[in-house]
Amino acid sequence: MASFRVKGGLKLKGEITPQGAKNEALQILCAVLLTADKITINKIPNIRDVNKLIELLSDMGVKVEKIGPESYTFQSDEIDLKYLDTEDFLKKASALRGSVMILGPLLARFGTGKLSKPGGDKIGRRRMDTHFTGFQKLGANFHYDKQREIYNIDGKNLKGAYMLLDEASVTGTANIVMAAVMAEGKTTIYNAACEPYLQQLCDMLNRMGAKISGIGSNLLNIEGVKSLTGTEHTLLPDMIEIGSFIGLAAMTQSEITIKNAQIHRLGIIPDTFRRMGITLEFRGDDIHIPAQQHYEIDTFIDGSILTVADAIWPGFTPDLLSIILVTATQAKGTVLVHQKMFESRLFFVDKLIDMGAQIILCDPHRATVIGLDRKYPLRGIRMTSPDIRAGVALLIAALSAEGISIIDNIEQIDRGYQYIDQRLNALGADIVRID
Ligand SMILES: CC(=O)N[C@H]1[C@@H](OP(=O)(O)OP(=O)(O)OC[C@H]2O[C@@H](n3ccc(=O)[nH]c3=O)[C@H](O)[C@@H]2O)O[C@H](CO)[C@@H](O)[C@@H]1O
Ligand SMILES: C=C(OP(=O)(O)O)C(=O)O
Helix, strand or coil, rough: CEEEEEEEECCCEEEECCCHHHHHHHHHHHHHHHEEEEEEEECCCCHHHHHHHHHHHHCCEEEEEEECCCCCEEECCCCHHHHHCCCHHHHHHCCCCHHHHHHHHHHHHHEEEEEECCCCCCCCCCCHHHHHHHHHHHHCEEEECCCCCCEEEEEEEEEEEECCCCCHHHHHHHHHHHHHHHCEEEEEEECCCCCCHHHHHHHHHHHHHCEEEECCCCCCECCCCCCCCCEECCEEEEEHHHHHHHHHHHCCCEEEEEEECHHCCCCCCHHHHCCCCCCEECCCCCECCCCCCCCCCCCCCCCCCEEEECCCCCCCHHHHCCCCCCCCCEEEEEEEECCCCCCCCCCCEEEEEECCEEEEEECCCEEEECCCCCCCCCECEEEECHHHHHHHHHHHHHHEEEEEEEEEECCHHHHCCCCCCHHHCCCCEEEEEEE
């Protein structure tokens, strides 16, 4: 288990370019299974989850070639379906959440798919009913082997159908869309997730010959086509990384410019940080955050305490609530952070409390943060990163704290933030990786 040793209290300065988006990469990589033609993908981040998925695809027979520092080609013309029956496949597939999205493409192209329980963050129950109900609506048979925790799905002649999803699941929508693009006839998906990554996936599929309309809304219509062809695709900048850098700049009084942020794709994220009192300047497509001694949390119009809650897109992403929470610890004012989607994502606040933050964990979903307005700096401590976003929130806390912090289990951070120590050290941070 690797750790970061972080010397806190340093102000950072400079420019940083966000990596390609992790959660988009996981969708797009699975889509390469939909055609025998070559697909080129640019801006692939060098992070654990993405590398694990690329390895899994390669083990399944996908020809993978690295053609540039962040560009790869993939060709799925000789998929070894027998590999799906091996223990090695089941073990590797369950190492990350994103692997679940190989099921839709496998079903669409080969009429069969299986998976052991996917991994990812342990942040509460993470059901997959929406995925399988959607496949069943298209005519597939679903069997769950409870003892071995294996999901099996079969169906050779998928037929388009109308479906109203029981929840707007992000990976669920991606999976069902990928299963439906080659089903016979018309599929309508209502209550679809519609975040930018899904828009990107649908645009890519259309470039491959699919006929998807309603992209960007929660009502998708898909006319099935017989086959798909190759294409080239470039990933968006990672909006969760962008949000993390905004929080980091505010907490550490740093002047940071986030380059090429594709601001028009960030939805409500910039305004949510502004409500935390953080000044953001848009300079072309860059986001400039000046060094700020103080930032004051807004209230609602009637003067009541601000709530920042997660919601499905275009609401505020749950993946940035941990960053909002840590950023609030040094703001002036109070905020209620309400994590509606996940049950166990706020427990990391006990570490912030140990560092000196004033937080009341009201229940597993809600925490009230009383900002210290820098009257008392956080203190460096030893802590463990419980999940990817809490991990980065702890890293931000450590960078702002007085003294030295050790963050254990940084494999969680490495799941989604490429070379984070080197990139932040280039701005003046002092982070040492201890293996
Ligand atoms: C690999 C990947 O892309 N992971 C992301 C994906 O996970 P993932 O696709 O697994 O998450 P889902 O969108 O399925 O659901 C997330 C959670 O929200 C709940 N839920 C969801 C929709 C809804 O209408 N009501 C509701 O309560 C679900 O029950 C679940 O607990 O989307 C999540 C929600 O943005 C992000 O946190 C994850 O980082
Ligand atoms: C929860 C996350 O990832 P995963 O779905 O892969 O666990 C995340 O990216 O914040």
